[in-house]
Amino acid sequence: MRNRVTRVICAADLQASEHAVQGLVEAADERDAHAIALVGDLGDQGRSESYAPVFRALGRGRHPTYWVPGPGDAPVDGYLREAANIEIPFPYLHGVHGTAAFAPGYVLFAGFGGQVSDDPDASREEHDALSYPRWEPEYRLKLLRELKDYELVLLFATPPAHKGRGSGGSEVLAEMINTHGPRLVVTGGERGTQMLGRSLVVAPGSLADGEYAIADLHSQEVELEQLAAAAA
Secondary structure, eight states: OOOSOEEEEEEOOOTTTTHHHHHHHHHHHHTTOSSEEEEEEOOTTTOOOGHHHHHHOOOOHHHOOEOOEEEEEESSHHHHHHHHHTTTTTEEEEBTTTTTEEETTTTTEEEEEEEESSSEEEEEEEOOSOOEHHHHHHHHGGGGGGOOOOOEEEEESSOOOGGOOOOOOOOOHHHHHHHOOOEEEESSSEEEEEEEETEEEEOOBBBGEEEEEEEEETOOOOEEEEEEHOOO
């Protein structure tokens, strides 16, 4: 395991594809990545038995790995149970939905999964889908105010709003990015990269379709990549 995380493999919406995860782990080995960041739907329409094979495939890769679930990873208790179970035999795997985890080299990964609404009065839902009002990510990640000395990586299943990307995206997540100034943000949504203030925002595309990205925390350079098996 590396002394410091600088190169991060980014992926989204793996949708219980164990084959795609195995390809991603191989890409992390081949490209000398130091960590893996995943956002969006992890399982197959919330079926709790679909998480374990994916998590085990990540564990076998032995890379520090951080993730947040997508809107489809409901009900939340099935996801949380499987995530908690896998972190015992594989302590370098970390679910960071509404929390944070330390990475080698004074780097901090934190995030919030599901769909985030900008309406503070929106219903909070964790049974049929993961959907949250704007105040929840703000409140759940308030610990970031106490950890300003760490190089920060944020993971969001919902993309932040950005005027260069047209309508859509969450205003509150854009505000959080501007407040905390992460070095890297990994999100769901349409594939591409952008700068939001001084933060590099990467939407790597769908891992189920073989799409992923490699981001460098120091240079803030990013490469949009395709798994070889998916491209064949």
